[in-house]
Amino acid sequence: MLYRRSVPLVAALVLFGTIWMAGAGSAMAAVTHRIQLPHQGSGLDFDDMTYAPSLHRVLVPAAQSGALALINPARQTLGEWRHIVPSGQGADHDDAGTTSADSGDGLVFASDHKDEAIVAVNPHGGQVVARAKLASGPDIIRYVKPLDQVWVTEPETHEIQRFKATAGAHPSLRLLGAISLPKGSPELLAVDAAHYAVYANQRPATTLKISLRSLQVVASWPNSCQRDQGLALAPARNLLFVGCREGKVVALDTAQNGKEVSHAAVGAGVDLIAWNPHLQHLYAPGARSATLSVLKLTAHDQLQKVATVPTAKHAHCVATDDQNHAYVCDPRHAAIIVYRDHKTD
Structure with a gap:
């Protein structure tokens, strides 16, 4: 049994948006649907979402509710692990709740803002089985598979703390150390297992490469952003x-010292982005434009916009699964907007 508690999918509200197809000269009707989380009220201050292949679930940290929601891509149904961390009032997730999660080594890991900690959850029942104190407030959690470690970014102290997770009869989270980074970093992390590297942004316009061998910054690349935000990897194409x-x-070539090979305009207010390797599509939600831009990567590593999907104001985070769905957070309505993508010529 995967969930401690399951709740039915609420998809009665269907968004009959207009998706503008690039170069088509006209609009075609399209449908996205909405998955409602049971925490409406004043909304949820979503941040990070990830897909857990071993669980076949999209992990949605439900911010100040203190819960972790899980979406079944095949059935488009919702489950939830409640009270994995303390909940908070209002929409300020810095005080309480969870806003980042990832999975690995038989566990699910989530941030705890109230206690400035990381928790490990048993995915077979949703129980918290281990926790560890952090040096400062957490931002992004990522499981670094090549090292079998859990990394947590802590922007206030400009460092990444590293943990060893142990499942089994006596689960634990053990601090291994920290990686100090330049001022202005880190927040987002992109793990490049194929090239034994992790990437992080240093604001306002620099991307850092961290070696998994030396655990140090080994390269610093300009990314031409006025303010850099999300990161996504296409490792088979050597692109970040x-x-x-x-x-x-912006697309940077990781095999050519971060050389910029392509860029494309999308809706304003970009934060998180996500890569679909099956369709070779990149998803970029605009929080200010209230749109999801869908971009195709051509054979020559150029980014071309193929669709613009209506979303909602402040919808700034996105994740994708292995069934060609793009999940966009809708903080104001405590919901997830789901777009079913398809192959483009």
Whole structure:
């Protein structure tokens, strides 16, 4: 049994948006649907979402509710692990709640803002089985598979703390150390297992490469953003995508010292971005434009916009699964907007 508690999918509200197809000269009707979380009230201050292949679930940290929601991509149904961390009032997730999660080594890991900690959750029942104190407030959690470690970014202290997780009869989280980074970093992390590297942004316009061998910054690349935000990887293409808040995405060639090979204009207010390797599509939500830009990567590593999907104001985070869905957070309505993508010529 995967969930402690399951709740039914609420998809009665269907968004009959207009998706503008690039170069088509006209609009075609399209449908996205909405998955409602049971925490409406004043909304939820979503941040990070990830797909957990081993669980076949999209992990949605439900911010100040203190819960972790899980979406079944095949059935488009919702489950939830409640009270994995303390909940808070209002929409300020810095005080309480969870806003980042990832999975690995048989566990799910989530941030705890109230206690400035990381928790490990048993995915077979949703129980918290281990926790560890952090040096400062957490931002992004990522499981670094090549090292079998859990990394947590802490922007206030400009460092990444590293933990060893142990499952089994006596689960634990053990601090291994920290990686100090330049001022202005880190927030987002992109783990490049194929090239034994992790990437992080140093604001306002620099991307850092961290070696998994030396655990040090080994390269610093300009990314041409006015303010860099999200990161996504296409490791098979040696490309790292950077989302720029002003409304742009940039493709950097990791095999050519971060050389910029392509960029494309998207909706304003970009934060998180996501890569679909099956369709070779990049998703970039604009929080100010209330749109999701869908971009295709051509055979020559150029980014071309193929669709613009209506979303909602402040919808700034996105994740994708292995069934060609793009999940966009809707903080104001405590909901997830789901777009079913398809192959483009």
